[in-house]
Amino acid sequence: MVPTGACHDCGGRCVLKVHVKDGVAIRVETDDTEEPQLRACARGRAYRKQVYAEDRLLFPQVRVGERGEGRFERISWDEALDRVAHEISRVKETYGPEAILLHTYSGSAGVFHNGVPTLHELFRALGGYTSGWGGASAENSTFASRATYGTLTTGNTRDDLVNSRLVLLWGVNPATSIYGTNTMYYLAKAKEAGAKVVVVDPRYTETAAVVADRWVPIRPGSDAAVMVAMAYVMVKEGLHDKAFLERHTVGFDKFRDYVLGAEDGVPKTPSWAEQMSAVPSSTIVELARDYASMRPGALIPGFAPGRTAFGEQFHRVASTLAAMTGNVGVHGGGAAGFERGPVGPMFPPTLAAEKEGATYEEQLRALDVSRRLRRRFHFCRMWDAIIEGKEGGYPSDLKMAYIAFGNPLNQFPNVNKGVEALKRLEFIVVHEQFMTATARFADVLLPVTTHWERNDFARPWLSGPYFLYLNKVIEPLGEARSDRDICRELARRLGVVCPALELPEEEGIMEMIRLMGDMLDEIPDLEAFKKAGLHKMALKGPQVSFQMQVQDPERHRFPTPSGKIEIYCQRIADLGDPRIPPIPKYIEPWEGPTDPMRGRYPLQLITIHHKTRAHSCFHNNPWLRDLEPQALWLNVQDAAARGIKDGEEVRVYNERGETVVKARVTERIMPGVVALGEGAWYSPDRKGRDRAGCPNILTKDDYSPGGGFPFNTGLVEVERFTE
Amino acid sequence: MKKRFGLVIDLERCIGCHTCTIACQLENDMEAGFGVRVETIGGGHRDTPSGRHPDLSMHFLPILCMHCQEPPCMEACPVGAISKREDGIVLVDEGMCDGCQACVASCPYGALSHDEKRNIVRKCNLCVQRVDKGLAPFCVVCCETEAICFGDLMDVESAVSKLKARRGAGVLRPEAGTGPAVFYCPTRKGRIQ
Numbered sequence: 035m036v037p038t039g040a041c042h043d044c045g046g047r048c049v050l051k052v053h054v055k056d057g058v059a060i061r062v063e064t065d066d067t068e069e070p071q072l073r074a075c076a077r078g079r080a081y082r083k084q085v086y087a088e089d090r091l092l093f094p095q096v097r098v099g100e101r102g103e104g105r106f107e108r109i110s111w112d113e114a115l116d117r118v119a120h121e122i123s124r125v126k127e128t129y130g131p132e133a134i135l136l137h138t139y140s141g142s143a144g145v146f147h148n149g150v151p152t153l154h155e156l157f158r159a160l161g162g163y164t165s166g167w168g169g170a171s172a173e174n175s176t177f178a179s180r181a182t183y184g185t186l187t188t189g190n191t192r193d194d195l196v197n198s199r200l201v202l203l204w205g206v207n208p209a210t211s212i213y214g215t216n217t218m219y220y221l222a223k224a225k226e227a228g229a230k231v232v233v234v235d236p237r238y239t240e241t242a243a244v245v246a247d248r249w250v251p252i253r254p255g256s257d258a259a260v261m262v263a264m265a266y267v268m269v270k271e272g273l274h275d276k277a278f279l280e281r282h283t284v285g286f287d288k289f290r291d292y293v294l295g296a297e298d299g300v301p302k303t304p305s306w307a308e309q310m311s312a313v314p315s316s317t318i319v320e321l322a323r324d325y326a327s328m329r330p331g332a333l334i335p336g337f338a339p340g341r342t343a344f345g346e347q348f349h350r351v352a353s354t355l356a357a358m359t360g361n362v363g364v365h366g367g368g369a370a371g372f373e374r375g376p377v378g379p380m381f382p383p384t385l386a387a388e389k390e391g392a393t394y395e396e397q398l399r400a401l402d403v404s405r406r407l408r409r410r411f412h413f414c415r416m417w418d419a420i421i422e423g424k425e426g427g428y429p430s431d432l433k434m435a436y437i438a439f440g441n442p443l444n445q446f447p448n449v450n451k452g453v454e455a456l457k458r459l460e461f462i463v464v465h466e467q468f469m470t471a472t473a474r475f476a477d478v479l480l481p482v483t484t485h486w487e488r489n490d491f492a493r494p495w496l497s498g499p500y501f502l503y504l505n506k507v508i509e510p511l512g513e514a515r516s517d518r519d520i521c522r523e524l525a526r527r528l529g530v531v532c533p534a535l536e537l538p539e540e541e542g543i544m545e546m547i548r549l550m551g552d553m554l555d556e557i558p559d560l561e562a563f564k565k566a567g568l569h570k571m572a573l574k575g576p577q578v579s580f581q582m583q584v585q586d587p588e589r590h591r592f593p594t595p596s597g598k599i600e601i602y603c604q605r606i607a608d609l610g611d612p613r614i615p616p617i618p619k620y621i622e623p624w625e626g627p628t629d630p631m632r633g634r635y636p637l638q639l640i641t642i643h644h645k646t647r648a649h650s651c652f653h654n655n656p657w658l659r660d661l662e663p664q665a666l667w668l669n670v671q672d673a674a675a676r677g678i679k680d681g682e683e684v685r686v687y688n689e690r691g692e693t694v695v696k697a698r699v700t701e702r703i704m705p706g707v708v709a710l711g712e713g714a715w716y717s718p719d720r721k722g723r724d725r726a727g728c729p730n731i732l733t734k735d736d737y738s739p740g741g742g743f744p745f746n747t748g749l750v751e752v753e754r755f756t757e
Numbered sequence: 758m759k760k761r762f763g764l765v766i767d768l769e770r771c772i773g774c775h776t777c778t779i780a781c782q783l784e785n786d787m788e789a790g791f792g793v794r795v796e797t798i799g800g801g802h803r804d805t806p807s808g809r810h811p812d813l814s815m816h817f818l819p820i821l822c823m824h825c826q827e828p829p830c831m832e833a834c835p836v837g838a839i840s841k842r843e844d845g846i847v848l849v850d851e852g853m854c855d856g857c858q859a860c861v862a863s864c865p866y867g868a869l870s871h872d873e874k875r876n877i878v879r880k881c882n883l884c885v886q887r888v889d890k891g892l893a894p895f896c897v898v899c900c901e902t903e904a905i906c907f908g909d910l911m912d913v914e915s916a917v918s919k920l921k922a923r924r925g926a927g928v929l930r931p932e933a934g935t936g937p938a939v940f941y942c943p944t945r946k947g948r949i950q
Binding site: 074075079082216225240241646657701705 | 769771772775776782783799800804810811813815816900901903904
């Protein structure tokens with residue numbers, strides 16, 4: 035029995051115990067230690083089917099057909115690596131290292147087997163590369179949380195939910211999107227303890243169905259408007275916690291002026307918000323009264339409403355409401371920031387240094403905007419960066435792409451533009467386990483190992499309180515190699531020295547853990563950790579962020595320049611970007627309620643997470659596929675107006691592209707909104723038309739001023755499909 | 758005292774994640790979900806609610822062999838391949854089963870399915886291989902929200918009996934009169950179906 039974990043592109047990190055017989059993984063069990071256990075979901079369980087999948091890539095291949103056609107021939111590792119090394123040298127010598135686009139993401143990444151200590155290490159040693167910035171999941175939340183609180187560590191441990199009288203789940207569906215293993219378990223516990231649970235979401239999600247006392251359907255992109263109107267109700271009725279605001283925040287007066295209309299002559303009343311949100315004003319009033327009076331209350335802002343144009347405003351106003359209701363820093367409450375827990379998070383809780391030798395004060399001021407000041411493009415604009423290069427104002431003219439730990443053609447917006455862009459490059463290398471959309475565009479395709487074929491460790495994305503050591507379970511299948519081994523081979527061929535790549539795997543892992551001071555403090559005996567696979571932190575009950583700041587503000591400052599919660603953020607004002615106001619506001623998104631595009635494309639598209647995939651991972655897993663087939667969610671009224679029946683094939687389209695998929699006619703989505711599960715593998719037919727229902731055919735390749743990917747902002751039309 | 762093993766499933770906790778289905782496939786080497794499937798309480802088919810937008814209702818319902826007191830499948834089987842143990846666990850002898858599927862039609866719960874590849878009927882065996890080692894069935898230990906509780910229904914002090922009594926758990930289709938050993942805690946809307 036080998037203790038390891040599930041560690042694909044998911045916000046949960048669960049325990050897997052794999053039984054091995056004659057070198058083959060035969061059984062998978064999960065955490066059976068003391069309660070609460072870290073139990074795996076269906077995806078973690080189905081991982082065996084993933085490792086031993088019939089369609090695993092098991093030997094290096096070289097393209098023989100047209101690029102993107104998917105025709106490859108097997109070659110030896112020596113041939114493949116020689117070819118890749120030759121192309122890297124050629125591109126570097128001909129155009130300079132900046133012509134190399136290095137793209138690594140989080141697809142099959144652990145902490146050690148990850149793009150940063152492998153490929154980035156190699157290409158740094160080679161003289162540099164061009165890359166992008168922007169987290170597809172939560173960049174707007176990251177921005178807002180840093181602005182308002184100065185940190186991403188704003189959450190409480192999930193077990194604290196049992197102390198809440200009200201749980202307000204806003205655009206978050208933990209029944210399928212596991213951001214924090216056990217979230218659903220504690221929600222069930224909270225409900226059993228008597229909490230009122232409200233779900234605000236355009237869809238009647240599994241979470242809404244099972245735990246919610248009330249479901250509030252809301253139009254995508256209007257969340258900030260409803261929250262601003264909630265603030266209006268609180269101010270008008272005097273429900274806000276004036277003492278808390280006085281002690282712990284800056285800039286509430288400016289926000290109040292905006293809310294009441296003193297700033298722009300528009301009072302942000304519930305009926306004002308009803309127009310764009312379709313949430314009845316009476317419901318907005320109730321939400322405001324409930325949240326202000328049922329204390330402590332946990333407002334949990336999902337990342338989904340933030341994945342919209344101007345979605346950073348949703349996150350900024352959510353935190354403002356948490357402060358207005360005095361729910362920051364108390365048990366059962368919540369700061370409604372990024373939600374990373376106070377102990378054992380994915381990254382050690384330090385601010386990234388802006389520059390060598392930056393003072394703490396300078397770091398605080400940075401607002402993490404350094405990333406956009408460096409020569410990088412935003413990942414939403416990767417295709418334009420390739421197509422337009424320097425002429426379009428991008429950092430460099432890109433000639434070659436090196437892609438690992440990700441499937442950007444499928445998972446970044448505007449697939450059709452991506453196809454065009456990838457066709458223009460001189461050379462593409464892809465590391466993959468499967469023939470994904472991106473892999474099909476490779477010139478050299480290198481097979482890589484899964485988590486079970488290598489050692490690694492995991493820090494939960496949300497926070498622990500636990501750490502996992504992911505023990506290697508089986509020898510690599512076929513000729514698969516780890517990304518790190520490939521990098522080491524390339525470094526040798528290219529004549530560069532990367533000491534970090536030369537360390538034996540387990541030594542490298544232990545070295546990395548040692549460098550993470552907080553983990554070493556917690557785990558003195560690394561050998562025992564490896565053997566057990568799991569280290570749970572011993573905590574005295576639920577942990578709450580900002581407890582000290584709230585209890586003793588004289589001695590404990592919020593990590594912002596003012597030392598307080600910044601409803602008015604001077605650092606945002608200093609950015610001088612007219613699209614990001616220094617106080618939170620509702621800003622109408624592009625392709626929003628008054629966009630003329632609505633005439634042709636009247637339906638709002640959201641791209642949702644399926645319970646059977648972790649982004650594009652697991653799409654091809656036969657055990658999971660049938661449990662939730664890909665389909666376009668379409669309300670009964672919208673279907674009737676178009677003569678569409680449940681289960682029929684429909685064409686979903688806008689000016690960016692079209693995809694053909696079955697319709698799921700359902701009352702579970704509000705009228706005027708359609709939903710497609712993200713992660714379905716782009717599969718063009720002979721006419722170049724996607725037949726898989728990949729939503730990024732339709733999404734816009736632009737980014738919100740806060741840096742977020744606006745996957746949930748976009749207009750489409752739907753019609754019955756005929757060949 | 759004679760034991761009777763059974764399950765109590767809390768419908769307020771089932772989130773429809775299908776982990777039990779996958780776990781069962783892993784434990785019992787089943788390529789398809791022969792053991793436990795998750796249905797929906799609500800509309801006509803899976804993942805569909807009842808009601809009209811926005812007044813909807815939906816819950817999830819794991820269905821598996823009910824390990825009945827009087828199993829109609831056992832009576833229906835012409836070759837005697839289905840038996841009931843002392844502890845109430847109903848088993849299909851895969852060696853004896855000739856794939857005639859008479860049992861499939863007899864079950865009020867649709868808990869038996871035909872494995873076409875092997876031409877036998879398969880169903881939940883309550884993980885008898887685990888139960889005999891003193892372990893709970895695999896779906897029970899795998900459920901993310903701990904919605905499934907296993908134990909001896911004859912023992913009033915067991916966790917299952919207590920949960921059953923506290924939450925007023927009932928059986929599906931009581932009118933079938935087969936005496937299921939699988940009980941469901943009703944949802945707050947009072948529905949089991």
